[in-house]
Amino acid sequence: MGIFRWLTPLCLKALHLNPLGLVLLMALSLPAYSQTEADPGQALLTNLADASSREMDAAIEAIVDSGDPRARDWLNAFGNNRLSRIEETGQVVEVLRNVGRNWTIADPLTGENLGEMSRRELDRVNINNAIRGKLEGVLAMLDLYSDNPEVQEAAAEAMMGKVNASVVKPLTKLLERDLPGPIRNRIEESVAIYQLEQGDAEAQAQAITVLTGSLHSNARAALNNAVAGDDPALAASAKEALVSIEQKLKMNRAAETLYFGLSLGSVLVLAAIGLAITFGVMGVINMAHGELIMLGAYTTWGMQQLLPGQPGLALILSIPAGFLVAALAGIAIERSVIQHLKGRPLETLLATFGVSLILQQLVRTVISPLNRSVTTPEWMSGSLVINDALSLTLNRMYVIGFALVVFAGLMLIMRKTRLGLEVRAVTQNRAMARSMGIRATRVDILTFGLGSGVAGLAGVALSQITNVGPNLGQNYIIDSFMVVVFGGVGNLWGTLLAGLSLGTINQILEPWAGSVLAKIMVLVLIILFIQKRPKGLFPQKGRAAEG
Amino acid sequence: MPTSQTWLLRPLQERSTQIFLGVLFAAVALVTLLHLIMPEGHALHVSAYTVTLLGKYLCYALLAVAVDLVWGYLGILSLGHGAFFAIGGYAMGMYLMRQIGDRGVYGDPVLPDFMVFLNWDSLPWYWQGFDMAWFAFIMVLLAPGLLALVFGFLAFRSRVTGVYLSIITQALTFALMLAFFRNEMGFGGNNGLTDFRDILGFNLRTDATRLGLFIATGIALAIGYVICRGIVTSKLGRVSVACRDAEARTRFLGYRVERVQLFVFVVSAMLAGVAGALYVPQVGIINPSEFSPLFSIEIVVWVALGGRATLYGAVIGAILVNYAKTVFTGVMPDAWLFALGGLFVLVTVFLPKGIAGLLQKRQKPDEDSNADPSKPKPQEATA
Amino acid sequence: MSIKKHVKLGLSALALSVSFHAMAAEDPIKVGILHSLSGTMAISETALKDTMEMLIEQQNAKGGIDGRQLEAVVVDPASNWPLFAEKARELLEKEKVDVIFGNWTSVSRKSVLPVVEELNGLLFYPVQYEGEESSENVFYTGAAPNQQAIPAVDYLKNELGVERWVLAGTDYVYPRTTNKILETYLKDMGVAEADIMINYTPFGHSDWQSIVSDIKTFGSAGKKTAVVSTINGDANVPFYRELGNQGIASSDIPVVAFSVGEQELTGIDTGPLVGHLAAWNYFMSVDSDANYDFIDAWIEYKGDEKAVTNDPMEAHYIGFNMYVEAVEKAGTTDVDAVKDAIIGVSVPNLTGGYATMMPNHHITKPVLIGEIQDNGQFSVVWETSSTVAGDAWSDFLPGSRDLISDWRAPLKCGNFNVKSGTCGASAGEQALADAE
Structure with missing residues (x-):
């Protein structure tokens, strides 16, 4: 998380400007340097590049202290492993693109693109x-000095456990300002952590009071x-504080x-619900179900390849695309x-087992035996x-929501549409349904397509x-069968509850069991x-239960 | 239960069994002769490599016969027969491990190597006794049999049928696979048991022992086949076919369906165990991947390919698929899964009675026509 | 198909050189390649098969070995362990190959081992493994635990000040052994029992939520914490994803992995992983001419600008060149002659140094620690000052502390017990003989 935070707008100790203004200022000031006298940045960067690991702190400090508006960019590039030197000239350059054998580089002083270099x-x-x-x-x-409260908050968060002697003073000073509640708390806590370790007895006692309510792991x-x-006295009161924290934690852990x-x-519900339709409703044991899930996942990857740089859009488009691809494959x-x-x-089990082997090897041959990287x-x-x-991971939260939406959608289709009605009719009594004018073959195709499409959604x-x-696919097929059987074949609610x-x-x-x-x-x-x-x-x- | 003392002898009077045994013994004898008599390098010489390979196929064939017994004649599609095979294999593997003695890399006279380097200081209780061949060989039958008994008792008593039964057999083998992967179990984890030296005092790394194992497997397959044939031609066999086709009706006629099922299931598990036990010394390793649910499905595919409810079809299917695997993995390593997968699809779709069905077409409809499982089941109430 | 191509290539080269070299009339040297091309291990092993084919092609273009062309014999053991043994037998008995390059997992090597010993074959095994093995017929060109795990722990302790350790691994022999060794090593350094957390997960584990949460809790005890990961291939993607999502950054709790290389990273979005570590003996990003040449050749061979190289590929590169040199030295492909000739052979590795075959059939390697970068590569942050010789028997396991391996003439023993002065396997017999 740390690195991404740096991509946030610029802000500097010296200049209390809003981010946009600063960028403008930078853009104006750049050419002035590079054409006239030697750019001081040159020396700073060379110094950084030359520094041994002991001298690194000083080199970084020097860049920060220079107050150079580009310092932020340089340090970002450095942190992201993007600073390199040209072997021949010793010039420090920023690597813009570092994939493959030739890298695109730029001059960090002027931002000028220097083209590709081996x-x-x-x-x-x-x-x-x-x-x-x-x-x-x-x-x-x-x-921390940013005007953007979000940046400030993230910075305060990052300070936790990183406070040392050199920043304690400015931090304490910062606390005198008017700060939003959460940021203030965070800074107080991070100072308290420092005080608890380094401060005198009074400061330590106060630190414990501050930290008593905190659930933060650094605290x-x-x-x-x-x-x-x-x-011993400190240990006792620290222990007391810990006990009260532990109590709060228990609740949180249970929730977690x-x-x-x-x-x-x-995840299990998503993987199994398509199977619940083909297996439960149609009585087809589709061993290739896992591979249909795989097709959905590969569709997402393909979409992201088609739309480079827009993983979010690609993911959203993958939902219909994944459904379609898997549904067509299923049909x-x-x-x-x-x-x-x-x-x-x-015997469908055996034939579809063959299909699953073919699909797996197809992916290996056509795409690659290697895993593909899908961006979140x-x-x-x-x-x-x-x-x-207690923090809830977002990707999983979306998956929970998605599973519920898919489930609701399927219930709607089965209960409220003509197709659902026909499917239920064919399930209950095929011969009777046909004699009532339902085209059973068409229903079969659509049901199988639906179940397969849902597998594709699971893949996405x-x-x-x-x-x-x-x-x-192989990793989920067995679990999927367990879920369907546990819930009761042919019952979507059962699948949901079972999963x-x-x-x-x-x-x-x-x-406790591992x-x-x-x-x-x-x-x-x-x-x-x-x-x-x-x-x-x-x-x-x-009667549907028979046979 | 088969009451007649002659139930085992009856199959020997059948023509189909006689043909099967004749072909099997002739093949084993031919391979043995070609291996022993023909000089190495001669076009007709059968190398030790081929002998072991054929031995492996015969183990698979016995396993397939065991599966066909429950699937073809009892209607239970077991997706967990690999578990019984593997347990039999492990029982044999444990015996072979104990036979290594102090020839392991650490030279410990009792503990197998993997226990030494994971700091076990004594042999766990379930490894006791496996240094004795008779005990190990009994366990080869008993361990899978017992598992089948307990599992079958629970399942058949509560009348779990159809896909539910198939899926829980799959759960069984999957759970066992995960358990055997755990190193705490004391079965060598993922590396399994390997580096075997002797069996019954014969060096496993000599061609003579290999040939011996091959012949033993041939005999085991013959006995297994006769046992299965004996069961299916007995009254018990007819009741089990009745269970397969109409479980509830059979029950209403007064038969104790679950007892029949349990008996046949346990016999089948023991046969699978024997197959596993003969497999391990020939391939030289046993590892939890034999428990993998996919392997168990594959066994069912062999049976389907050869022709369900014929027994000899299972043998043909097992040998054919595995031979194809050997050939394809050598000739077209990048594409053999296409061939294998395609084979499965084509056979199930176009040859519903398998290869045996092709053979049967030429003959007059034999006495087995009642054992045709591909006929749609009559409607019946199971609840 | 590729085999045919090579045969053709070999034949035409043969025809050309036949008038110059009498030796060229001999049969080609057959190189067996025993890597899974299907099944679960195909993901890792396919690239090694391609590497071998490339190396053979290159060697043939250079005129083969002593004028004899090489021919690759590829089989697919399909990630099936008994099939590995069967295919090894096929290669040695039926195809009569002179040498085999192959295997990835330990279990596949264990399965093949009795076969190559019985038929007196040669096997080059290119993957880092748990050690505790030394066979007369196997050459271990991957890292032993002392060439990967122990230096990595030293780095974490000395450079990052780590005091609390999570040893997380997939439940199989390599992680078990490595963690056992590390546990002893850490305790010897004075790390308390309470500061070590050991966790095992099944193969392909995909739900890491509670484990990552446990690691987070474990890491909040006030000491710098690191995760030493022996998590296997497929399980890594969900593991790293969960780490990222639960907000564990590399600067808080670094993860050093022993089984995650460039190839695994191609399947992961590395953005959130920057700064996590891996310990190997080679990284694609290593700055050396030999490496750049190798990469250029590989990319050209694969016809894919994005193709990556990794540590086991380097191991095959070293192993192959050692074999070539040993055959040239011995003047024959006779297995026993090559076995004797190869000990002491030094060939350049790809990191700018040399690798030497030691008498215990392991090789010398530098140990590199790399940090994951956002481009799916590692940047080297630390390396050992000199190469480290592979140790077949760990000094940190009670059973193997006293064992050494030396396959040179007078001793010729893979598990010599220095205490009892006997060759391991016969120790018991010796004791019996003494008693009588």
């Missing part, structure tokens, strides 16, 4: 994790350290586990294979922060969570449950 002729200016951490602190310090870390410290469970459950499977196997449901759009990455201890969602590769409950049970078991055992336990649970209720949670009733 990677062989460039030496990267090294940065490592430790320096990057410090850099984050430095940049956060700059951001807990500091308190834990105090408990382990040599001062529930969320994890729902999220895993909704093709139905027409070419399954329709020849009417009345032999178990900005609005889906990160998490929704409820409080310091899964592309945001897991690998997009030839094995994607969500299996997901939740799994996540409740996982922390993920492998949790999974085994869930499987054993399914086996035992089927003994108890041989037709799943919601058994089909009446």
Whole structure:
């Protein structure tokens, strides 16, 4: 998260300008430097590039202290590993595009594009994790003075645990200003963490009061350290603070586990619900269901390739596209294979198993055996922060929502449309339905297309969570069958309930049993449950249940 | 239960069984002779590599026969027979591991290598006794049989049928796969059991032992086939076919359907266990991937390809698919899955009775016509 | 198809040189390639098959070995472990190959091992592995734990000041052994039991929510925390995604991975991962001419500007060149002669140094720590000052502390026990003999 924050608008200690003004100012001031006297930036960058890891701090400091309006850009480029030197001339350049053998470079002083250069002729200016951490602190310090409250808040967040002797004074000073509540709290906490470690007894006592209510992990870390410290009085009060924090945390953890469970459950529901239609309603055991999911995921990847730079738009377009691709593939499977196997449901399993092998190898041959990288759009990455201890990951929240929408949509189709009516009629009594004038073949095609299309939708969602590769389908096919059978074949509500409950049970078991055992336990649970209720949670009733 | 003492002998009087046994023994004898008599390098020489390969096919054939017994004649589509196969294999693997003795890399006289380097200090209780061949061989039958008994008892008692049964057999093998992958289980985790040296005092790395194992597998397949044939031609077999075609009616006629199912299921699991036990010394490794649900589905495909409810069809299917696999993975490594997948699709769609169906067409309709599972089931109430 | 192409190429070259070299009339040297092209491992192993074909093509263009052309024999063991053994037997017995390059997973190597030992073949194994093995017939060109895991932990401790450790891995032998070694190593350095968290997940694990949340909690105890990840291939994408989404940045809790290379990164959006680490003996970003030449050749061979190289490919590069040199030195492809000749052979690696085959059939390698960049590459942030020799038997496992391996003439033993002075496997027999 740290690096992206730097892409936020510029702001500087010296100039309290709004971001737009600053950019304008920069644009005006640039040519003036490069044409007349030697640009001081040159020396600063060379200094940075030459610095050994010990001298790094000073080199960064020098850049910050220069007050140069471009400092922010340089440090960003440095933090992003984008500064390089040309081997021959020693000139420091910014790498704009660093993919492949030839890199696009630019002059960091003027921003002028210098064209492409072979990677062989460039030496990267090294940065490592430790320096990057410090850099984050430095940049956060700059951001604290921003006029944009969002930037400020992010900066205050980043300061947590990074306060050292050099910034404590300016921070304390900053607290005298009129600050919005959350930012003030954050800064107070981060100062308190410092005081708890370095301050005198009075400051320490005060720090504990400040940190008592905090759920932030850095606060807990500091308190834990105090408990382990040599001062018994301090340790006791730190312990007390920790106990009260622990209590609050328990609630949050329970909520978190529930969320994890729902999220895993909704993934299962998405993967299984298409199967619930083809398997439950049509009686077709489609082993290629997993590969239809895979097609949906690959469609997302393809869309993102078609629309480079717009992962969000591509993702949204992938929803109809993924549905269509998988539905068409499904219909093709139905027409070419399954329709020849009417009345032999178990044999559809075998034929579609063959289809799944073919589809997998097709992807391997045509696209690649390697996984494909699908980008998560900005609005889906990160998490929704409820409080310091509880934040809900956004991608999973979207998936939960998506699963519910898909489910609702399917229920609508099955209950409220002509197609749904016909599907239910054919399911209950094929011969009777046909004699009432329903074209059963057409219904079969549409049902299978619908189920397959939903699998495609699952693939679009899964592309945001897991690998997009030839094995994607295999990883979900067994789970999908379990969910459908557990819920009761032919019952969409059963699938929903089964998916969500299996997901939740799994996540409740996982922390104390470990993920492998949790999974085994869930499987054993399914086996035992089927003994108890041989037709799943919601058994089909009446004539449809026969055969 | 088969009451007549002659149920095992009856199949020997059938022509189909005689032909099958004749072909099988002739093939085994031919391979043995060609391996022993023909000089190496001669066009007709059968190398040790081929002998082992054929031995592997025969193991798969026995496994397929076991699956055909429950699927073809009992109507239970087991998607978990790989589990019984693997358990039998593990029982044999444990025996072979104990036979390594102190020849492992760490030279520990008792503990297998993987236990030494994961710091186990003593042999877990379930490894006790496996240094004795008779105990291990009993376990080869008992362990899969017991699992099938418990699982089958629970499932058949509560009348789990159809896809529900198929899916929970799949859950069974999947759960076992995950469990055996765990290193805490003490079965070597993902690396499984390997680096075997001796079986019954014979060095596994000699051609003579390989040939011996091949012949033993041929005999096991013959016995397994006769047992299955004996069951399906007995009264029990006819009841089980009745269960397959109309479970509720059979029950209403007064038969204890679940007992029939349980008996046949356990026999089938034991046969699968034997197949696994013969498989392991020939391929030299047993690892949890044999538990993989996909492998179990593949077995069913062999049976379907050969022709369900014929037994000899299962043998043909298993050998054919695996031979195709061997050839394709060598000749067209990039595309063999296309060929294999295509084969599955074409056979199920165009050859519903499998290869056996093709063979049967030429003959006069035999006594087995009642065992045609591809006929649509009559409507019946199972609830 | 590609085999045919090579045969053709070999034949035409043969026809040309036949009048100059008497040796050229000999049969080509057959190189078996035993990598999965289908199944779950195809994702990693396909590139290695291509690497070998490229290297063979290059060598043939240079005139082969001593005038003899090379011919690749490719088979597909399909990620199926028993099939690996079967295919190895096919290569050695039926195809009569002179050498095999292959395998990725430990279990596949374990499955092949008895076959190559029985038929006295040669196997070059190119992947980092758990050690605890030394076979007369196998050459381990990937890293042993002391060439990857231990230097990485040293780096985290010394450079980043890490005091609290999460050892997270997929539940199979490589992570188990590596973590066992690291646990002992860390405890020897004075790390408390409470500061080590060990977690195992199944293959292809995709739901990392609660584990990442646990790591987060574990990391809030006040000490700098790092994750040492031996998580296998496919499970990494969802793992890193979850890390990013739960807001764990590399500057808070860095993750150092032993199984994530350039090829795995092509399937991940690396933006959120910048700064997380990996330890290998080679990175595509290494700044050396040998490496740039290799990359150029690879891109040309694949016809794909985006093709990446990785550590196991370098291992094959080294292994192949060592084999070539050893055959030239021995003057024959006879297995026993090559086995003797190859010990001590030094060939350039791709990082600008040399790799030497040690008597224990492991090679010397530099250890590099790289940070993930937003372009799917690693930038090297640290490397060992000299190369490290691979250790077949770890010093940090009780069972193997006293074992060494030396396949040179007088000793010729893969598991010599320095305490008892016997060759491991026969230790028991020796004890029995003494007792009598």
